[in-house]
Amino acid sequence: MTKPLLFCFDPVADLNAELLILGSMPGQESLTANQYYANHRNAFWKIMADILGFDPGSSYETRLQALKTGRIALWDVLQSCTRTGSLDARIDANSISANAFQRFFDSHQNIRAVFFNGAKAESTYRQHVLPTVSSIAVSYRRLPSTSPAHASLSYEQKLQLWQAALKPKTSFVR
Known part of the structure; x- marks a missing residue:
């Protein structure tokens, strides 16, 4: 049985974005809901709410707007891939297609820091994206995955760890 090709969402970003948070590829619950981090056990929105000062139970549109107000962009490294289930470890390495980051950085020139939501996002970016983007003055940092599968913390x-990384980077983060 052939696994279906999965596609990520468009980036959440406005032209004022200074920070970019990258996941690898949305999980099955997120793809079904058509929302970043839709799995209620994923800590992403609770962490962002604690850092930016909004209600984690607010509407998806309100949460996205809070990121934009905080000058935070959100996207995934992978434009498409095949995967069984939701775990990053199940992504078929031969199916990976990365997003067009050079175009993103060209149109979002205030980005000065990229944060990876977990190891897979970082390793995939470094392997498939970093060699393709021209020299840009941004810093890169991996943060612990907010996934419920990453239960060691x-x-x-x-x-x-997320607060320590994000707060010093912009004055718009509480």
Whole structure:
């Protein structure tokens, strides 16, 4: 049985974005809901709410607007891939197609820091994207995955690491 080709969402970003958070590819619940981080067990929106000061239970549109207000862009490294289930480890390496990052950076010139939501996002970016983008003055940093599959750290530990990384980068983050 052939696995279907999965496609990511468009980036969430406006022209004022200074930080870019990258996942690898949305999980099955997110793809079904057509929303970034739709799995209620994923800590992403709770962490962002704690950092930016919004209600994590607010509407998806409100949460996206909070990111934009905080000058944070959100996207995925992969434009498409095949995968069984939702785990990054199940992504078929031969099916990977990366997003057009040079075009993104050209149109979002205020981006000065890229944060990877987990190891797979970082390794895929470094392998498939970094060699294709011209020299841009941004810093790169991997943060612990907000996925429920990454259970080696508590929520409080993840929050502390995300806060320490994001808060010093922009004055718009609480």
